[in-house]
Amino acid sequence: LLVGCVPAILLTLVSLIVAIFSLSSSTYEQLTGLRQAKQRQLDNYFSEQRNDLQVLSKTVESFQQAADEKLSAIMEAKKVTLLDYLNSVRSQLLDFAKRPKIIEAMWDLPQYFPSYVVENRWNEEDLRQRREKLQSYWEEEFGERYRQLNDGKDPEIEKYFSQLDDYTIALQYSYIANNPNPMGFKDELDKPDETAYSRLHEQLHPSIRSFLREFGYYDIFLVETEEGRVVYSTFKELNFGTSLIDGPFAESSLGRIFQQANSAELPGQFFIEDFAPYWPGFEAPAAFVAAPIFEMTRSGLTKLGVAIFQFPVDKFKSVMSDRSGLGQTGETYLVGSDLRFRSDSFLDPLNFSMEVSFREFLELDTAPVRSGLGGESGVGVSRNYLNEYVLSAWSPLVFEDLKWVMVSEMNVSEVLNPLDASGAEFYKDFSELNEYYDLFLIHPDGEIFYTAAREADYQTNILNPFDRFADSSLGRVVRQALLSPEDVVFADFQPYGPKGNIPAAFISRPIRYDASRENSANQGLSFGIQIVVALQLSDSTLNEVMLQRTGLGETGESYLVGPDFKLRTSTRDPNRNLITSFSGDVALNGADTKPVQLALEGQSETGLYQNYNGDWVLASFSPIEVHDQTWALVTEIQAS
DSSP, rough: OOOHHHHHHHEEEEEEHHHHHHHHHHHHHHHHHHHHHHHHHHHHHHHHHHHHHHHHHHHHHHHHHHHHHHHHHHHHHHHHHHHHHHHHHHHHHHHHHTTTHHHHHHHHHHHHHHHHHHHHHHHHHHHHHHHHHHEEEIIIIHHHHHHHOOOOOOOOHHHHHHTTTHHHHHHHHIIIIIOOOTTOOOGGOSSSSHHHHHHHHHHHHHHHHHHHHHTOOOOOEEETTTBBBEEESSSTTTTTOOOOSSSSSTTTTTHHHHHHHTSSSSOOOOOOEEEEEEGGGGTEEEEEEEEEEEEEETTTEEEEEEEEEOOHHHHHHHHOOOOOOOOTTEEEEEETTSSSBBBOSSSSSSSSSSSHHHHHHHHOOOHHHHHHHTTTOEEEEEEESOOEEEEEEEEEEEETTEEEEEEEEEEEEHHHHOOOTTTOOOHHHHEEEEEEESEEEEESSEEEEEEEEETTTTOOOOOOSSSTTTTHHHOOOOOOOOOOSSOOOOEEEEEGGGGTTEEEEEEEEEEEGGGOOOOTTTTTGGEEEEEEEEOOOOEHHHHHTTTOOOOOOTOEEEEEOOTTSSSSOOOOOOSSSSHHHSSOOOOSSOOOHHHHHHHHTTOOEEEEEETTTSSSEEEEEEEEETEEEEEEEEEEEEEO
8 A cells, every 4th residue: 555655655746846846936037037127227227327417418518608608799799899999099099189279289388388487477485385285285185085095005295296396386286276176176177367378278178178078088188298298188187297207207107108109200109008006096097098299390290299098997897897698697807917907896896896906906817817818718617706616708808008808707606507487496406307316516626616405515625635525435436537538437335424424426427628619728627627517326216216026025125235245225124225334334234145246246147045134035136237336236035
């Protein structure tokens, strides 16, 4: 009987073994299929990251290109306006210098000037009294105003006043000190007496004053050629009547331009003197244009003197202050070859104006200014005079001997991060929509000038070796991006200080300058890179993919492990996840198992192994390429 039962028992055992094998094979195939499905999801996810970074880079480029073109157009329009104005000044001055009435006056004024004292019948005592009264005007009215405008600085009146001769004393007394009109309105007086000089002044002055007011000049001077006497000025400041050859203001900018124009051998020549502090104008910056005055006589071409216009500062300021199309942070300004303002700033006019720039020797030594003064035009991201990052468009502005640079700028946060109709930030919406933890725009020198999350890394310099975050994974990925300008660069999860040392991972990509936009302001940047863009990955997004447990029953799970055997996603064990894995050790919080080791070596397989807790599991594993890193993907289910 027993012998008869053996075949039946063997048949049953074989059937059982076959059933178990079929069940195990079916489970292996199912587990392998689930792992492969996860791998496809992850491949798509990491591919989408690269695409997102590409889209982000193109978007930043397009925003900047649009802003580049806009800023350049605004700047060029202002440049044309100023050059047209300067050309009109040249035409007006050259025309003024050849007017018959001016030529006739330049024959007579130098003759009437020295006879003024004699015609008034002033003796030495009269001149002494007038000298005292004039000196009182210099010291009290002019001196007090000078101190008010120059923070109490001593005007050193005696240094200049002591150089006045009797002729100058007499004219300044009548037309300035004894002039009933207040300071700034001395031009209202046409004729103080009946001398030949004053009668000619009465004929000449109203028309020149009207011309000055019509075209907005600050002052107009007529200077005779032999002694360099200012024989006429419209506003009657303290330079009136002085010699620009050996008088108190011979070395001033007014003196310099007279000497240049007085050396001309032919009519029609034009000279210009750039802005510089001018003592008779209370040290306010003054600029001048000049042209010689000639007349053809029987003996040949005769030089009579020089006509000089003093520039109106307000004209340059008004052109530059027009902010049409410049948004909330945009401005356009002028800088001279001495690195000082030739207009006022919009962002901080109290501390960065033309007057302050000259008074306090404030220099604008920025990359765009240096490039423009070197003869280059360009567009790029740089620091402005407030040490803020701006998009700058700059170009030389050259007129005769003037060598300036014009700069149009907007803050990068406004240019590269436009707001929608509701005021929401484009990049913040981008990072949230695509499920990134943060989005960064970084200057090649390491300054983080934009982040969507505005955490502790905002406005730090990630490349500064003394910066607290320089050794972070973001710092490393930016440095690598600057050295690998053609590639997407990945920084694997590491504790990140600005995030409270929670592990963070980043992908980054540089944006290069077009070859046509290379200039000295950006040549020093790595590979001509203008901006580095970076995305901080969201660990929650990875967890969402891995925690989808369809088909894994009650004990199954999928997780990712890095080459350091630390987890990149959560597991069913609460002590083993991304955060604990980096804050703890691999044995207790990581996953240094045979499947992980084999996967990191490049193998894919499904089999019976021990998991991170030493339990036997059916595990399906494979390597997964995460940008330039290899992680292990493990899908497993309890063997029991």
